[in-house]
Amino acid sequence: MSKIVAKFGGTSVGTGERMRKAAESIADVVDAGDEACVVVSAMGKTTDMLIEEMEKVADDGPRDEDADEIVSMGERTSVRMFKTALGDLGVDSFFVEPGDDDWPVVTDEAGEVDEKETHRRVQRLGERMEDAVPVVCGFLGETDDGTLTTLGRGGSDTTAMLIGNHLGADEVVIVTDVEGIMxxxxxxVERAKSVDSISVDEMQDLSIRGAGVVAPSALRYKTNGMTVRVVHHEHGDIRAEGTVIEGEGTSTHLVEMRDEPLAAVTVAGRSVIDTPNLLSRLSTTLGENDINIYGHSTGNDSMSFFVDQNKGRHAEKLLHDEIVEDAKFSSVSVREDVAMILVSGGDFIDTPGIVYRVVKPLYERGINIIEIISSVTSIVIFVDRGERQDAFELIEGALEAYEDE
Ligand SMILES: Nc1ncnc2c1ncn2[C@@H]1O[C@H](COP(=O)(O)OP(=O)(O)O)[C@@H](O)[C@H]1O
Ligand SMILES: N[C@@H](CC(=O)OP(=O)(O)O)C(=O)O
Structure with missing residues (x-):
């Protein structure tokens, strides 16, 4: 017997017929002797419609607490429909929504999951699951004192993975409108193909960059023992092949330091910012000479490349050859003994204040930041090599404190 959590996205329950087909796929696994828990989203684009229309009913839009209540109606409707369909198929089920004693997803006011209380509640749901299929509202949460919250757009994926994780489920199936991860x-894009498997890290990257098929916040709940599959609703079979997401998710940030010293090679000149093709020219020259670029930044009047220190002087000569005939550029310089610290994390772009948290302890210790480069999934900080150990420990400490909050 397997324990399965099946999440049906808006498209998979977008019409009554699809809802019925989804319920049939659950009836099949229950008939086969497995235990199933259903997580369901609002039908089709209901949430979009509610968000758009509720803005028009009050002069300044609805108050936050009213907005959550209104938006929750999408999922609250879906669970009732799904239970009706299961009942008609002879499957015992019950639905849970915020406000119920057995409502599983507990968060703080901001929608951050309270793992301890959620765990306790999911265990209760697990006990009831032995006799009947729970149909859970995706996307919604509730605070300790009963205030309604949400897990953010696309949050039903998070509900499913969260419940799967705390339930110790064998499998979480994300049912959607594509043949898996493409x-x-x-x-x-034309000619997109589905892939058989993808690592949780790759999926996290894709998801953060906008592949809405699985919400980024869901992936942190992926455990090694829990298979996660993404399948198309058209098959009417949650056992259908699709894409398997492999590995273990993490919600923590990783701080790494590069041991080898780097050099910052900088081209200066008043026209850096408006010289077309400069970046391409200079980086091609470095690449052709087998010089790897660990980081790059462009300012108004300078362009820097971070390269291995033992190649710094060679890089300097090469870049100098590139610009020497051009009066717009004044010089090339090399700063040695630079250290690189890399902070990465799956939910980086959704973490407000993360740059502040990384930078603040360095400022307080008087450590100068030579360069900071921030991207969707990482922050790269370059500091003086003599200060690298201190900087590393300070950043690690700051992120640990943040994760413990
Ligand atoms: N790499 C990708 N692989 C699969 N689907 C993707 C990818 N990137 C974006 N998508 C989009 O994700 C959609 C599915 O997510 P979503 O609309 O949230 O579905 P659901 O209603 O099932 O939650 C697909 O219809 C597809 O357009
Ligand atoms: N209904 C919510 C939650 C959700 O996850 O939806 P979907 O599974 O259709 O992406 C939303 O639209 O954000």
């Missing part, structure tokens, strides 16, 4: 968004 090489690109099929609504946008």
């Amino acid at each position: 090489t690109g968004d099929p609504s946008n």
Whole structure:
């Protein structure tokens, strides 16, 4: 017997017929002797519609607490429909929504999951699951004192993975409107193909960059023992092949330091910012000479490349050759003994204040930041090599404190 959590996204329950087909796929696994828990989203684009329309009913839009109540109606409707369909198929089920004693997803006011209380509640749900299929509202949460919250757009994926994690489920199936994870968004790129498997880290990257098929916040709940599959609703079979997401998710940030010293090679000149093709020219020259670039930044009047220190002087000569005939550029310089610290994390772009948290302890210790480069999934900080150990420990400490909050 397997314990399965099946999440049906808006598209998979977008019509009554699809809802019925989804319920049939659950009836099949229950008939086969497995235990199932259903997580369901609002039908089709209901949430979009509610968000858009509720803005028009009050002069300044609805108050926050009213907005959550209104938006929750999408999922609250879906669970009732799904239970009706299961009942008609002879499957015992019950639905849970915020406000119920057995409502599983507990968060703080901001929608951050309270793992301890959620765990306790999910265990209760697990006990009831032995006799009947729970149908859970995706996307919604509730605070300790009963205030309604949400897990953010696309949050039903998070509900499913969260419940799967705390339930110790064998499998979480994300049922959607594509044949699994594709090489690109099929609504946008032609010839996108589905892949058989993808690592949780790759999926996290894709998801953060906008592949809405699985919400980024869901992946942190992926455990090694829990298979996660993404399948198309058209098959009417949650056992259908799709894409398997492999590995273990993490919600923590990783701080790494590069041991080897780096050099910052900088081209200065008043026209850096408006010289077309400069970046391409200089980086091609470095690449052709087998010089790897660990980081790059462009300012108004300078362009820097971070390269291995033992190649710094060679890089300097090469870049100098590139600009020497051009009066717009004044000089090339090399700063040695630079250290690189890399902070990465799956939910980086959704973490407000993360740059502040990384930078603040360095400022307080008087450590100068030579360069800071921030991207969707990482922050790279370059500091003087003599200060690298201190900087590393301070950043690690700051992130640990943040994760413990
Ligand atoms: N790499 C990708 N692989 C698969 N789907 C993708 C990818 N990138 C974006 N998508 C989009 O994700 C959509 C599925 O997510 P979503 O609309 O949230 O579905 P659901 O209603 O099931 O939650 C697909 O229709 C597809 O357009
Ligand atoms: N209904 C919510 C939650 C959700 O996860 O939806 P879907 O599974 O259709 O992406 C939303 O639209 O954000």
